[in-house]
Amino acid sequence: MAAETFLKAYLNIGRFSWHGVSLSSWIYRIATNELNQYSRKQKYQPQSLQQLLEEPGMAKLLHAQAGNEKEIIEKEMKDLSAYNQVRVNLLKLDNTRG
Numbered sequence: 001m002a003a004e005t006f007l008k009a010y011l012n013i014g015r016f017s018w019h020g021v022s023l024s025s026w027i028y029r030i031a032t033n034e035l036n037q038y039s040r041k042q043k044y045q046p047q048s049l050q051q052l053l054e055e056p057g058m059a060k061l062l063h064a065q066a067g068n069e070k071e072i073i074e075k076e077m078k079d080l081s082a083y084n085q086v087r088v089n090l091l092k093l094d095n096t097r098g
Contacts, residue, residue, distance in 0.1 A: 001038060005031040 009027050016026055 001031070001034050005034050008034070 005027065008030050016023065
């Protein structure tokens with residue numbers, strides 16, 4: 001959508017004329033029109049989180065994703081802890097030499 005907005009602005013920059021409206025406002029207007037056009041085409045209907053959770057299997061999927069994220073974060077924390085320990089040990093070495 002952003003690419004389409006800037007393409008339309010680029011293609012129509014020759015038609016832009018200053019009438020108390022800044023260039024950025026003109027681009028925001030193009031973006032708004034693109035968003036409205038997209039919404040009309042997609043017939044966008046927002047769903048609440050509760051509706052998504054009521055979908056079959058969605059709660060299980062979200063729980064599985066949370067478990068995967070937890071494992072990733074725990075590994076990153078372990079790696080960070082090991083890095084910090086090496087760093088502390090290196091600083092101790094530098095202090096004993098001086």
